[in-house]
Amino acid sequence: MGADKNFDVLIIGFEPGLVTLLSSSLSKLKVNSLTTRGEVEHFLEHYQIGAGSTVFVSTAMQDMPFLEVAQAFSSLFIGVQIVFVTTDRMKFQITDLKKNGFSESFLLPNDMKILTDLIDDIALSKTSGIKKRFKAVKLIDLQAGQSLPFEVSTFLPANNKFITLTSSGQLSEKKFEVLKKKSVNSVYIEANNIEKFYEFAAEQMIALGQATNDGVSQTEKSARLQSNVRQLFRSVLDTSAGTSDFEVGRDLLEQSKAVVSTYVSKKTGLDLKGQLKQVLGEGQDSYAHAQSVSTIACLISMATGIGEPEDLAIAGLFHDIGIQGIAQDVSIFDISKLSEDDRNNYKLHPLVSVNLLKEKRITLTAKISDIILKHHERFDGKGFPEQLAAHRIPQEAYLLAYADALEYLSRPKPGQAKLSSLQMHELISSQLGIAPETLKSIKAFVVV
Ligand SMILES: [Fe+2]
Numbered sequence: 099m100g101a102d103k104n105f106d107v108l109i110i111g112f113e114p115g116l117v118t119l120l121s122s123s124l125s126k127l128k129v130n131s132l133t134t135r136g137e138v139e140h141f142l143e144h145y146q147i148g149a150g151s152t153v154f155v156s157t158a159m160q161d162m163p164f165l166e167v168a169q170a171f172s173s174l175f176i177g178v179q180i181v182f183v184t185t186d187r188m189k190f191q192i193t194d195l196k197k198n199g200f201s202e203s204f205l206l207p208n209d210m211k212i213l214t215d216l217i218d219d220i221a222l223s224k225t226s227g228i229k230k231r232f233k234a235v236k237l238i239d240l241q242a243g244q245s246l247p248f249e250v251s252t253f254l255p256a257n258n259k260f261i262t263l264t265s266s267g268q269l270s271e272k273k274f275e276v277l278k279k280k281s282v283n284s285v286y287i288e289a290n291n292i293e294k295f296y297e298f299a300a301e302q303m304i305a306l307g308q309a310t311n312d313g314v315s316q317t318e319k320s321a322r323l324q325s326n327v328r329q330l331f332r333s334v335l336d337t338s339a340g341t342s343d344f345e346v347g348r349d350l351l352e353q354s355k356a357v358v359s360t361y362v363s364k365k366t367g368l369d370l371k372g373q374l375k376q377v378l379g380e381g382q383d384s385y386a387h388a389q390s391v392s393t394i395a396c397l398i399s400m401a402t403g404i405g406e407p408e409d410l411a412i413a414g415l416f417h418d419i420g421i422q423g424i425a426q427d428v429s430i431f432d433i434s435k436l437s438e439d440d441r442n443n444y445k446l447h448p449l450v451s452v453n454l455l456k457e458k459r460i461t462l463t464a465k466i467s468d469i470i471l472k473h474h475e476r477f478d479g480k481g482f483p484e485q486l487a488a489h490r491i492p493q494e495a496y497l498l499a500y501a502d503a504l505e506y507l508s509r510p511k512p513g514q515a516k517l518s519s520l521q522m523h524e525l526i527s528s529q530l531g532i533a534p535e536t537l538k539s540i541k542a543f544v545v546v
């Protein structure tokens with residue numbers, strides 16, 4: 099069954115007893131059940147799961163730990179809800195579960211009612227197309243009196259209820275004040291408006307990055323852009339563990355990625371996802387590292403004024419496509435662990451990436467090719483592939499190297515505590531060979 103593409107819900111490592119327990123709810127859905135490591139790996143290699151889908155994981159798989167399943171799915175599929183289900187109280191360790199990528203967890207029989215409600219919700223949305231869920235978003239550069247192409251709600255935890263703040267997209271002065279106070283938190287919009295929201299947010303960013311004669315000075319605009327980007331950026335990094343609002347974190351990560359790619363396509367007319375697919379082949383377009391690096395690099399560029407944000411987004415997406423075979427998930431922090439052959443091979447990847455793009459007829463500007471080519475060069479001249487001297491390395495290449503390492507360090511790793519932004523910054527500063535002035539500008543933005 100592992101190869102069946104048409105399913106409503108994916109269940110992994112369910113023992114037969116658990117399937118029986120949930121059978122009346124599950125019977126409303128087409129279920130795809132994976133029961134071995136082989137089936138899981140085959141699935142990960144060949145299939146996509148869309149944002150908003152749910153994957154249920156339990157503990158019955160002999161040859162693959164359930165935490166590893168969660169890590170794999172959460173790092174490959176963005177915006178997918180990964181839900182842990184068990185009847186074994188001993189395995190119900192919420193901190194571990196969250197740290198490894200689970201978005202929700204249910205201990206049966208206690209949580210039977212909410213779990214079956216969730217499955218019934220999924221069934222309802224599949225059959226009627228109705229999705230009741232709200233999504234957490236951060237509104238970019240909201241101004242009083244602004245008219246929005248969607249309604250905005252806020253959530254009252256005490257009443258467990260959403261209340262709408264806008265009326266036909268219009269925000270009153272008073273409600274605007276309410277929202278402003280909430281700027282640290284998020285607001286909610288209906289899930290089916292999410293595309294409109296991406297468009298809106300991208301347009302806001304473009305407007306802030308452009309010189310126009312609208313009476314607002316460029317200095318003020320960049321200050322506004324920076325503070326908005328900073329908030330978005332926090333949400334990109336703060337999704338892995340320890341936050342009380344894990345679901346919100348994942349929604350915001352998804353949001354940042356979509357906003358950045360909408361931003362790039364509006365500014366350059368390029369369809370980044372399509373282009374990446376063209377280079378990598380079908381079935382791999384969720385190459386999560388590339389997408390995250392692209393997002394982080396673009397946001398850092400907006401906030402620091404280093405380079406053009408769209409150049410960094412594009413370079414981020416393609417920077418590692420030249421890594422083939424062995425070293426797919428090798429970071430700059432562990433190349434010393436590679437065999438000599440593999441290491442030499444790895445050191446060529448910036449060059450291979452640029453050549454591969456040419457071969458596939460993806461035309462990039464000279465600037466973008468240069469950023470990709472030099473993303474592993476170092477200020478001390480000890481980088482690769484060309485061991486260039488410092489003055490021949492553009493600031494954007496350092497910025498990309500930073501985003502690359504930050505993405506790697508901020509990813510949840512099994513059994514390891516999450517690093518603070520300062521710890522990540524220090525590790526990057528001491529090991530990557532990034533020019534001091536670039537480090538300085540990025541630090542002001544990244545370190546909380
Ligand atoms: Fe690289």
Ligand SMILES: [Fe+2]
Pocket residue numbers: 387391417418502
């Ligand atoms: Fe990379």
